[in-house]
Amino acid sequence: MNTAQSPKAQRQPSNKSVLLEFLGSMNLAISILVVLAIASIIGTVLQQNQPYNDYIIKFGPFWHEFFSSIGLYDVYSAIWFLVLLGFLVLSTSVCIYRNTPAMLRDMRQFRLHAKAKSLKSMKHTSVWQVESEQVTTTDFIQKAKLYLGQFGFQLRDEVFDNHHTLVAKKGSVNRIGYILTHVGIVVICVGGLIDGNLSLKMKEWAGDIKIETRDIIAKEVPAISRLKPDDSLSFRGSITLPEGSSSNFVFLNVRDGYLIQELPFAIKLKDFRVEHYESGQPKSFESDLVIHDDERDKFETTISVNYPLIYRGYAIYQASFGDGGTQMNLAVRPFFTKSLDNGQVQRTELKAEVNKKTTINTSEGKYILEFDDFKKFNIFPNKDKTINKKYTNYGASIIFKARDESGQAREFVNYMSPVKLEGRYFYLSGMRETLGDDFKYLHIPMDANATMDRFFRFHAILNDDARLLQMAQTAVGAAVSDMDRNNRQMQQQVAEAMVRLVGLFRRGGYVAIDGDIQEKVPQEKQQAIAEAYMGVLQTALENMYLLVLREEGIDVSKGISDADSVFFEDAVSALAGLGFYGTPFYLQLVDFEHREASGLQIARAPGKNIVYFGCLLLIIGIFMMFYIAQQRFWLMVVKAEGDSKMELIFAGSTNRNEFGFNKRYSKFAGQLKTLLLGDTK
Amino acid sequence: MSENILPKEFQTQGWLKKLTWFDWVFAVALLAGSVYAYSRYASYMDEYEVGILFGTALSLIGMGWGWKPSRLLVVVVSGLSLLAISIYNPAMQALAETGVTGQAAIDVLNYDKEQSKFFLRFLISSQSATMWMSALFFMATIAYFVELFSRSDFAGKVATAMVWSAVTMGLVGLLVRWYESYLIGADVGYIPVSNLYEVFILFAVITAMIYLYYEVRYETRAMGGFVLLIISAAVIFLLWYHFEKGASEIKPLVPALQSYWMKIHVPTNFVGYGGFALASMVGIVFLIKERALRHNSAGIMATRLPAADILDDVMYKSIALGFAFFTIATVLGAMWAAEAWGGYWSWDPKETWALIVWLNYAAWLHMRFTKGWRGAAMAWWAIIGLFITTFAFLGVNMFLSGLHSYGGL
Numbered sequence A: 001m002n003t004a005q006s007p008k009a010q011r012q013p014s015n016k017s018v019l020l021e022f023l024g025s026m027n028l029a030i031s032i033l034v035v036l037a038i039a040s041i042i043g044t045v046l047q048q049n050q051p052y053n054d055y056i057i058k059f060g061p062f063w064h065e066f067f068s069s070i071g072l073y074d075v076y077s078a079i080w081f082l083v084l085l086g087f088l089v090l091s092t093s094v095c096i097y098r099n100t101p102a103m104l105r106d107m108r109q110f111r112l113h114a115k116a117k118s119l120k121s122m123k124h125t126s127v128w129q130v131e132s133e134q135v136t137t138t139d140f141i142q143k144a145k146l147y148l149g150q151f152g153f154q155l156r157d158e159v160f161d162n163h164h165t166l167v168a169k170k171g172s173v174n175r176i177g178y179i180l181t182h183v184g185i186v187v188i189c190v191g192g193l194i195d196g197n198l199s200l201k202m203k204e205w206a207g208d209i210k211i212e213t214r215d216i217i218a219k220e221v222p223a224i225s226r227l228k229p230d231d232s233l234s235f236r237g238s239i240t241l242p243e244g245s246s247s248n249f250v251f252l253n254v255r256d257g258y259l260i261q262e263l264p265f266a267i268k269l270k271d272f273r274v275e276h277y278e279s280g281q282p283k284s285f286e287s288d289l290v291i292h293d294d295e296r297d298k299f300e301t302t303i304s305v306n307y308p309l310i311y312r313g314y315a316i317y318q319a320s321f322g323d324g325g326t327q328m329n330l331a332v333r334p335f336f337t338k339s340l341d342n343g344q345v346q347r348t349e350l351k352a353e354v355n356k357k358t359t360i361n362t363s364e365g366k367y368i369l370e371f372d373d374f375k376k377f378n379i380f381p382n383k384d385k386t387i388n389k390k391y392t393n394y395g396a397s398i399i400f401k402a403r404d405e406s407g408q409a410r411e412f413v414n415y416m417s418p419v420k421l422e423g424r425y426f427y428l429s430g431m432r433e434t435l436g437d438d439f440k441y442l443h444i445p446m447d448a449n450a451t452m453d454r455f456f457r458f459h460a461i462l463n464d465d466a467r468l469l470q471m472a473q474t475a476v477g478a479a480v481s482d483m484d485r486n487n488r489q490m491q492q493q494v495a496e497a498m499v500r501l502v503g504l505f506r507r508g509g510y511v512a513i514d515g516d517i518q519e520k521v522p523q524e525k526q527q528a529i530a531e532a533y534m535g536v537l538q539t540a541l542e543n544m545y546l547l548v549l550r551e552e553g554i555d556v557s558k559g560i561s562d563a564d565s566v567f568f569e570d571a572v573s574a575l576a577g578l579g580f581y582g583t584p585f586y587l588q589l590v591d592f593e594h595r596e597a598s599g600l601q602i603a604r605a606p607g608k609n610i611v612y613f614g615c616l617l618l619i620i621g622i623f624m625m626f627y628i629a630q631q632r633f634w635l636m637v638v639k640a641e642g643d644s645k646m647e648l649i650f651a652g653s654t655n656r657n658e659f660g661f662n663k664r665y666s667k668f669a670g671q672l673k674t675l676l677l678g679d680t681k
Numbered sequence B: 001m002s003e004n005i006l007p008k009e010f011q012t013q014g015w016l017k018k019l020t021w022f023d024w025v026f027a028v029a030l031l032a033g034s035v036y037a038y039s040r041y042a043s044y045m046d047e048y049e050v051g052i053l054f055g056t057a058l059s060l061i062g063m064g065w066g067w068k069p070s071r072l073l074v075v076v077v078s079g080l081s082l083l084a085i086s087i088y089n090p091a092m093q094a095l096a097e098t099g100v101t102g103q104a105a106i107d108v109l110n111y112d113k114e115q116s117k118f119f120l121r122f123l124i125s126s127q128s129a130t131m132w133m134s135a136l137f138f139m140a141t142i143a144y145f146v147e148l149f150s151r152s153d154f155a156g157k158v159a160t161a162m163v164w165s166a167v168t169m170g171l172v173g174l175l176v177r178w179y180e181s182y183l184i185g186a187d188v189g190y191i192p193v194s195n196l197y198e199v200f201i202l203f204a205v206i207t208a209m210i211y212l213y214y215e216v217r218y219e220t221r222a223m224g225g226f227v228l229l230i231i232s233a234a235v236i237f238l239l240w241y242h243f244e245k246g247a248s249e250i251k252p253l254v255p256a257l258q259s260y261w262m263k264i265h266v267p268t269n270f271v272g273y274g275g276f277a278l279a280s281m282v283g284i285v286f287l288i289k290e291r292a293l294r295h296n297s298a299g300i301m302a303t304r305l306p307a308a309d310i311l312d313d314v315m316y317k318s319i320a321l322g323f324a325f326f327t328i329a330t331v332l333g334a335m336w337a338a339e340a341w342g343g344y345w346s347w348d349p350k351e352t353w354a355l356i357v358w359l360n361y362a363a364w365l366h367m368r369f370t371k372g373w374r375g376a377a378m379a380w381w382a383i384i385g386l387f388i389t390t391f392a393f394l395g396v397n398m399f400l401s402g403l404h405s406y407g408g409l
């Protein structure tokens, strides 16, 4: 179509037309499409707009510098990408400009002037000879008009010197389809450009604004990194609002920093709600917002996912949610320490807030606690076979990192309420050393009063060396009394060994004892010694446990209950794991005041409706182009002068769907031939 | 000779007059069904969903009138799905009295040896119907090749019948799954086009339907086996996904997906994917045909496969169809994104790949129309197009992260 040269173009082309030729050429258009596609692929493979540190780690400083300078971290707003888009718009526009006149002409024209020769050379053509005195050319044309007219063709005929031509035309809007499609694309790109961040880039180049990269609070961000409401035609930013708080700005993320975009109104989050499915997955979340607009009014509204608020051209979306600084009362319960002198197990209260840090002093130095998240409930598939439920709720949990003085951090998740597992209740605390790992859990058994107290008393007494020694001496005394009452020294040695074993156990569990044996005992005796050690350890632990029970006022003279003995087993398993837990304390969540936060996204996109309009043009145009074929049929009746012979030429042409047209042409030709010639014989 | 009435045999009727009584009954039944659904469920629908309900009825009427065999398809699929519902309903209520509800109750009715319902267990529960669909597609693939090599007309007819049946079962599977999702929980229910498992069924069904349309249009079954290869591949993935990953389990939707947009965005998209997939398989047939003509022009492939210009035409038509629908789907996606994520275009990997796919086929169409490219090059390009499309469809979910990462493996 666009390759057909108009006769005028035969002359020496001017510079302007050469330029237009180049810009509107298919080759240029296709090349731009291909380059855009490749650039887009890069943008999806290379994660965009990540923190620059991540890139440095991934690519090394050299490549990082290179990639960042050619804008690969933000391909879609890189200047070369925008220039390419601009060229696509230009090329398409030129294409429209050059093709439209011809298309419109083609639409309107019936081509009544087609020559017999050119009709005969068409792909779909038939020639019929008639020998008749009675019929006139008009008779043929009239009949053909009746016949073709019923298929919805536009008809036009004209009498020429020696022939009469009828043209039937249909589907010319196909050409409009071309125009709509391509205009649509230009319109979409223009709308997109309005909503793009070009104006922001300009301001940045001009030095009017500067990206803020420091992690500081919003109030301290200098004016050069702030945009007034009227400064930007379009933007897309986000803000996290804790319940009860309000904001009149949003953050715009730009490369490795951000800008502050001020709004002409303030948004207050009154309340935030999440609903959950039985499985604990969020079902819906919504925010009750109060909009304060000094110039206009103040009103309340609720937004939820898929249902944004559109106000003064600003669209406010429910994007995400998180913790807005839940207040927590915690108890720090130290490990590896004995009870206080008054017999109380050590425990200190701690107030904390999610998203904040706190420092605590422990027997092993300072720890920084970073409270990352709080969850009001945690739903997991039910593992306890004694309950017929698909899911169980583990209750509230806190997620925090504990960083020691060397900067090493471990992540913990501690559940507030006990969880039933295999018929018994445990307080769970998950720990992991690196983010990608699964949590490993410490199971602290719950006592009869539904607390962890007995466990911690048991733990404290095992860390009380004086009481351990006392217990060991009594135990050894009872055991050796028959054999050798006099060997005091040996008794003392056995008792001390017992204390040492417990000491190994409480810091490193069974592994520590194993290690000790490996180190000190010759290979061939290890097995025997290990068994002996286990026996001694078991005795010691049991005796200490009995002490705990006795202090609780339980009569143990006739043995202990099943529950108490199961508790013992569970407690020992937990104690054996303490050495690997990593911190010298357990953080217990005592109570909390939940405060949620709503993640809002606020956008202004004045180009949106332009883009939608372009899309509409595009879609209508595509359907017109694909499914409405432009069809033309010619019936030319040629009468040679002074001759009774007449020649009928029936030709057809289309610009789409040759295959369907072929069928149609055959049908028309067959029927017309019978209709026109059948009764002239 | 000047009468202006055409003899009867040359008269053609307007399309409205060409409609038969069945066409009218079909249309009235669909509209009545929609009105009934509206009267019962209006309070659960927003205005868009009402629009979609009646829009669907009108589209089905349009499809039925324009493509006659689809009327019977609609009737049979509706009948079977209603049958499934009529079995589920009382049985679920009876079970609810014994305290068994939701997924557990569905499992009882489907799998429990004593209490299962015959029809559900063996035919029209979502799982059984999907299995039937899978089996029928496999068998149809074989039957088409038997027809191709043995020239058995009977095998060909069987193959066609199997594809129709497979489409029927696939659609029943989806519709019944839709109902089952509501049985699991009134707040869980969703249209089953929202995860990879479900859209693979949709893909197989839609691709097969487009193929069936061309089979009649071009009066050839010789492409059938090849086209069904891609459908069978999808079915193999579906089965692997089902048995290895338990993907057939109905899981509730994340909030972002709870939108009427899904009902139009996803099916439209899959007409696009279906068209592109079909085009690539026809591209393969084209290349085989061309090779056969060069090397062994008397062989089966050279003589039995459709003429090159027919293949070229089918290839173009299905790319055009795919492109038109893919364009709509992408625009709908952008509008949905504008509502759910706050921007109509975020250069999210899925969006970007949709654009890449679109640009690719736009380039294909231009080469054909403005440069007049035909033949092997275009066939190869259509095949490569399928790889790009597949990456956009599957690869993005598997390898790239983004807002669209719901449908991960």
Ligand code: HEM
Binding pocket: A001, A002, A024, A025, A026, A029, A088, A091, A092, A093, A095, A096, A099, A178, A181, A182, A185, A622, A625, A626, B320, B362, B365, B366, B369, B370
């Ligand atoms: C992203 C950009 C573009 C898109 C999506 C697009 C889309 C289309 C589509 C869908 C068709 C119809 C093909 C068919 O009928 O099967 C078409 C035809 C056409 N396009 Fe484009 N186009 C774009 C850019 C351009 C450019 C830059 C030019 C000029 C160099 C151009 C020139 C044409 C021409 C001449 C036709 C054929 C019209 C006819 O003969 O019916 N297009 N385009």
